[in-house]
Amino acid sequence: MxxxxxxxxxxxxxxxxxxxxxxxxxxxxxxxxxxxxxxxxxxxxxxxxxxxxxxxxxxxxxxxxxxxxxxxxxxxxxxxxxxxxISAVYQNLSLCDNLDVVGNLFLGGELRRYGVLDEMEMGRRTRALLDTLSIRIPDARVPVASLPADQRQIVAIARALLRExxxxxxxxxxxxxxxxxxxxxxxxxxxxxxxxxxxxxxxxxxxxxxxxxxxxxxxxxxxxxxxxxxxxxxxxxxxxxxxxxxxxxxxxxxxxxxxxxx
CATH class of the missing domain: 3.40.50.300 (P-loop containing nucleotide triphosphate hydrolases)
Incomplete structure (x- = not known):
């Protein structure tokens, strides 16, 4: 403890x-x-x-x-x-099922480079955050609708933790x-x-x-x-x-x- x-x-x-x-x-x-x-x-x-x-x-x-x-x-x-x-994860999770893990984490706070989405950096930060949580999500580019319940919950928590x-x-x-x-x-x-x-x-x-x-x-x-x-x-x-x-x-x-x- x-x-x-x-x-x-x-x-x-x-x-x-x-x-x-x-x-x-x-x-x-x-x-x-x-x-x-x-x-x-x-x-x-x-x-x-x-x-x-x-x-x-x-x-x-x-x-x-x-x-x-x-x-x-x-x-x-x-x-x-x-x-x-203060960050919260509610019962309904408020995830966008059609977006992948990276897209859900950065929804509304997307990173841009030279005016376009910086997909590489968002992917890197997503993987780094999941690694710090010792969480294994095999592919962060799959739609969250395809993930099991525990991994969907982890995606919602990871999004909350992005705000540190x-x-x-x-x-x-x-x-x-x-x-x-x-x-x-x-x-x-x-x-x-x-x-x-x-x-x-x-x-x-x-x-x-x-x-x-x-x-x-x-x-x-x-x-x-x-x-x-x-x-x-x-x-x-x-x-x-x-x-x-x-x-x-x-x-x-x-x-x-x-x-x-x-």
């Missing part, structure tokens, strides 16, 4: 988000540090994907305070989060993967964490959480329902927070405030 920094990359305090009369997030607090994987779990409708969209400015929060590396910031538009060093972010948000990345694909993907997440990235991992798979996360925050009906140290909290304790057996989650939070957990 990589050494985490003392102060958080990103801190959320009292974040609220509503859609009309529906309160999607209520008074959410969360911290993510460099070199740390923070997982977010919860049932459908808990507010997990909304939380990602709030952080990226896609769905700006109604109220709340955001701090980036100790400085209060606004996350009202996607450009705000991107300029800070400090914080990477992953929304249900292993949902469409086989067990073997998920294991290989989680190995890559660990490598990114060990390189010092902060990672927010949205997942409903307890195996994924236990494999790579350092802490897990549980959302229930848009509320914080416990933040647990993955290495010390039992699976039953986390599940009880997800299901709404709040006596366990509340007891754990009280213990943490007294210094008995992280």
């Amino acid at each position: 990589a050494q985490t920094s003392a102060s958080p990359l990103l801190s959320l305090r009292g974040v609220v988000k509503s859609f009309g009369a529906v309160r999607a997030l209520t008074d959410i607090d969360l911290e993510i540090r460099a070199g740390e994987v923070v997982a977010v779990m919860g049932d459908s409708g808990a507010g997990k994907s909304t939380l990602v969209k709030v952080i990226t400015g896609v769905e700006p929060a109604d109220t709340g305070v955001f701090s980036w590396k100790g400085r209060t910031v606004q996350l009202a538009r996607p450009q705000h989060s991107q300029s800070l060093g 972010p400090d914080l990477l948000l992953l929304d249900e990345p292993t949902q469409a993967m086989s067990a073997q694909q998920a294991d290989q993907f989680l190995d890559m997440v660990e490598r990114l964490r060990d390189r010092g990235l902060g990672i927010l991992l949205i997942s409903r798979a307890m195996g994924d959480i236990k494999a790579v996360a350092d802490r897990v925050a549980v959302l229930r009906l848009g509320h914080n329902n416990g933040v647990f140290n993955v290495h010390t909290a039992s699976q039953e304790l986390i599940i009880s927070a997800i299901s709404g057996a709040t006596d366990h989650a509340v007891a754990h939070r009280r213990t943490e405030r007294k210094g008995g957990g992280t």
Whole structure:
């Protein structure tokens, strides 16, 4: 496990988000540090994907305070989060199936030389990035529609990493993967964490959480329902927070405030 920094990359305090009369997030607090994987779990409708969209400015929060590396910031538009060093990979990946791997990575940010596309340089950078991730995609010039689920997810992550972010948000990345694909993907997440990235991992798979996360925050009906140290909290304790057996989650939070957990 990589050494985490003392102060958080990103801190959320009292974040609220509503859609009309529906309160999607209520008074959410969360911290993510460099070199740390923070997982977010919860049932459908808990507010997990909304939380990602709030952080990226896609769905700006109604109220709340955001701090980036100790400085209060606004996350009202996607450009705000991107300029800070926050990148996200959503469930739908937003890939162009008819384009190849290189084309997807540089879509909207193509490199040009003497006024024409510099295909050679874009190909070189793509291969170099995939190599640093220890990822093997045999041919970066094939349409992404022909790639298996794990490689499509990696293409989406590689595109996010082109911006050299400090914080990477992953929304249900292993949902469409086989067990073997998920294991290989989680190995890559660990490598990114060990390189010092902060990672927010949205997942409903307890195996994924236990494999790579350092802490897990549980959302229930848009509320914080416990933040647990993955290495010390039992699976039953986390599940009880997800299901709404709040006596366990509340007891754990009280213990943490007294210094008995992280």
